[in-house]
Amino acid sequence: MVSASKAARLAKRAADGDKKKTSRVSSKNASKAASVNGDENPMLDADGNPLPEEDQPATTEEKMKEVEKLTAQLDKHGLSDRVTTGVLSSMAASRDVKVTSASLVFHGKVLITDSTLELNFGRRYGLLGENGCGKSTLLKAIDAREYPIPDHIDIYLLNEGAPPSDLGALEWVVTEAQNELDRMEKQAEEVLEKDGPDSPILEDLYDRMDKMDPSTFHTRASLILTGLGFNKTTIQKKTKDMSGGWRMRVALAKALFVKPSLLLLDDPTAHLDLEACVWLEEYLKKWERTLVLVSHSMDFLNGVCSNMIDMRMKQLLYYGGNYDSYHKTRAEQETNQMKAYTKQQEEIAHIKKFIASAGTYANLVRQAKSRQKILDKMEADGFIQPVVPDKVFTFRFADVEKLPPPVLAFDDVSFSYSGKWEDTLYEHLDLGVDMDSRTALVGPNGVGKSTLLRLMTGKLSPIEGRVSRHTHLKLGIYSQHSAEQLDLTKSALDFVRDKFSTQSQDYQYWRQQLGRYGLSGEAQTALMGTLSEGQKSRIVFALLAIESPNMILLDEPTNGLDIPTIDSLADAINAFSGGVVVVSHDFRLLDKIAKDILVCEHKTVRRWDGSIGEYKNYLRKKMISEGAV
Template sequence: MVSASKAARMAKRGDGEKKKVSKSSKKDVVDDVEGDAQEQPATTDEKMKEVEKLTAQMDKHGLSDRVTTGVLSSLPSSRDVKITSASLVFHGKVLITDSTLELNFGRRYGLLGENGCGKSTLLKSIATREYPIPDHIDIYLLNEGAPPTDLGALEWVVTEAQNQLDNMEKKAEEILEQEGPDSPILEDLYDRMDKMDPSTFHTRASLILTGLGFNKVTINKKTKDMSGGWRMRVALAKALFVKPSLLLLDDPTAHLDLEACVWLEEYLKKWDRTLILVSHSMDFLNGVCTNMLDMRMKQLLYYGGNYDSYHKTRSEQEVNQMKAYTKQQEEIVHIKKFIASAGTYANLVRQAKSRQKILDKMEADGFIQPVIPDRVFSFRFADVDKLPPPVLSFDDVSFSYSGKWEDTLYEHLDFGVDMDSRTALVGPNGVGKSTLLRIMTGKLNPIGGRVSRHTHLKLGMYSQHSAEQLDLTKSSLEFVRDRFPEKSQDYQYWRQQLGRYGLSGEGQTALMGTLSEGQKSRIVFALLAIESPNMILLDEPTNGLDIPTIDSLADAINAYSGGVVVVSHDFRLLDKIAKDIMVCENKTVTRWDGSIGEYKEHLRKKMISAGAV
């Protein structure tokens, strides 16, 4: 069995036209696991091991259970990449077949596709060079945070930048020896090395980290003392600083607040190398992307412009396609009717044969296919009885994690949330938006003042970590049936409940540990709806969800008869649902008199005036 890295080297030694097949040497192991999965494991530990094996996409050798094929059709020395006959199979599921992967230098691609279609898998395949991407194109995939070390955030980024510069100098020497001074690859390398300028490393790294939300204290905090979300920001800072030829960002805003999202959008607008971005924020895609790449029908489909342009172009194409399909179907019916009625008259038989030839040519050329619309999931939260105000109120509330007044996060808060509230909490990371939600639930208690809740108030909470409550050793079907045994034991009933939230077929019967983050999020929303709370608190509910599901969530919130409080970095979601925008800052909460769009513009102007972008 040939390893992925060895296969890549073999392909590069070929004539450039040789088809490359990258296949994991662990495939036999996974086949054994899948075979064993048919037998019921004896213990939970055994099932967890099974889940870990099934979900393991990488081992220490960089091998995976992905199978890719592709032919490099662009020049090996070009900064543009074109790979034809591209395919991608993951755990036996075909994600892409006989398509073209084309990445032109300087373009910023938004990668689209519904949850579970394989966007993250494609990025990993590109990052590990399972496609024949020339060695001179350095690739950086942001899908995990900086490692826990004794270095502060700033020092870690600077150290990584110095390592990158050393690697580039070594690479330049190799190319100089092998290809001489006239190599176009060498010219690009020298240009990049000149622009890096080690004397400015600390200054430029500080600006990037500050834009991503670090302050004078946290910028020197050791990465080992940071949460996963903050380590992800450090890794993002490195990616932006070293400026690889090909940058792959998988949902980079998931751990950012609104202010950092605005900064990153402004920064990436000026990105002059190749970028592939997975983001479920239409607003962010519109601001950053020059092209859209749609993973649909097991193909890679390309569109010029940002998300809005893509949506308009695709809609027009589908209208024209349906018109052509309808016209052809009418023509086929007419021809078949004539052939059937031709009888035995010689002249009619000749005409019938002529028309049959027309029909045969249509079939040989391929009939026009009808448009297959995207699956749209329109779910609802159950209607609840109205509770008279006050439903949830803060009266002179102050809070401190230490219990000491000198450490207060909030002081003297006075506001309320009722059944018709649609309240968005905004503000920088670290000010305590999630803390405020936990104070509302009663999981945290104030050190001063009082939180009053209606006696019949039933709160439902969705957080970024809600998926951790799922038993990954069970299928979603088993899990919800076992979670609510009093409601029904009928699998068909639970199939319908999960289906309403966009989980169907294999998604219902596969172990939850093998599902994508977006699919897990849908299960959590199904649980939330089944519990029928009369007020819902949502902490970053869009993370991992695709765009149609976010739209469906917005519709569900607007149709819900209870109160909603939401913390989100998705401007578009907030624009669709928020009636009240509350800014959490400087130990207090104040109402923003304006729209979320105006708040975003306020943040942008503040950054520009401060010289942050």
């Protein structure tokens, strides 16, 4: 397997090879020379002879294949590049899972060492950890059964959408449910034959099969899909005609419908609007089987989780309760640990001082030896360690020139993608955004929140009315698809240096710029295709800040970011001297930054007079009254 650092060198060698090509290939044979864009002819040496194969620069296609392998966590043979160890300590027929001596290594980097993986049936675990610590890698290792998890425990990992097909959303979920029922029936026959009718595994299978009830498949699947934002039209839409975000919702609907023994959700709210997030929170808080959830929404973790797992210091640390409870317990533990550490250090210093001053008096020498034994025993038992605080970084958007209002204004704006009035998404909008604005756009998916942002930028034009912008207005845009602008075959360091080549060519300068946004060390030189979503998001924020806009439009900026980074983002927005418009499903971020909440629905935009917390309660009560949860 090629390591991330080696792959980065591979990409750099390709670039270096391209630069050297001009000097060592004559114009006569230049057409024969290979380019990094994938020409079939090999690179030639100064005499016009092909270079050895190992010295040929990698083509773009080869580099992308390498990135895909690294991203998929596979080696050159197509095998998992994760290395795991672990011993099953729970009963083989139990619905609880306990794996001791668990470790996890990825690309040669130790993520977990000599820890315990414990997942008890019926508990809803929130998996915490900073960006890049390996949360997604751990879920993939569990899903691939690289730990000794008994076969009777069926696992479903939600990390990709439903495949493109000719089936509509509803039919795909129902088909998958029928396939799952068939699988359980086959498994029940095998268990009955192997273990007899008294097997606890068989009892659980029969109970699940009874609850499946094929006669209600369509009704129950419809309720779940509706809760996730589908309507009467989109529920019949073929999955091949859907965007990746909507296919992810279809896959989530299947996961919720079939109720696997162990459900692994990796940032399930990333493609949901606020309303769907509230629905999913209400649905999952009643989840009766085992759930492991990676989410960077503190609000969502508080609503869903009964337990927390902190992936910290290469260990899996367990806490009872939701996120708030975890935060309080951990703070108390760390306070007590620091008190004990300080007391022990004082005791050690006192003992060492006595030993040093004992001199040669016989009675003092005996006492010194006795105290040295105390010191040796303390060392053998392990000294109390100081608390290692989480890595916290703060970043700021550059101060910008204040522009007098109106900075960005909508005057009687109407819009439709077809240009026809019967298809309007918005009608007769009047609103304004100025340098001190902190505006949150909320509302269900499909009403046009992202469209409103594109109207602000001028990428879309109204069919009636006018969008006016200050002549000195410079807009910065962050969208949930911003990471697509990154060249995944490059390292972050090379990418920003090339993109802003006129600003500086100094690597150290760009290291500092990326470091300010929480990307440091090997993450700066690894191929961007191998980084986590949160790490890619940090690169995009760095790009946004370097461009120094005086108004920032943020479309789902928290996707993939860990909780401390979201807090840092909120602080940066509050400290920014320009205007900000945000579309986000993270209630906590909106609570910290939003001065104005605009609800987008029914072809218009209206101001919400209360707080974002009150808006969430309004959505919850609305769902309960409509019987949606």
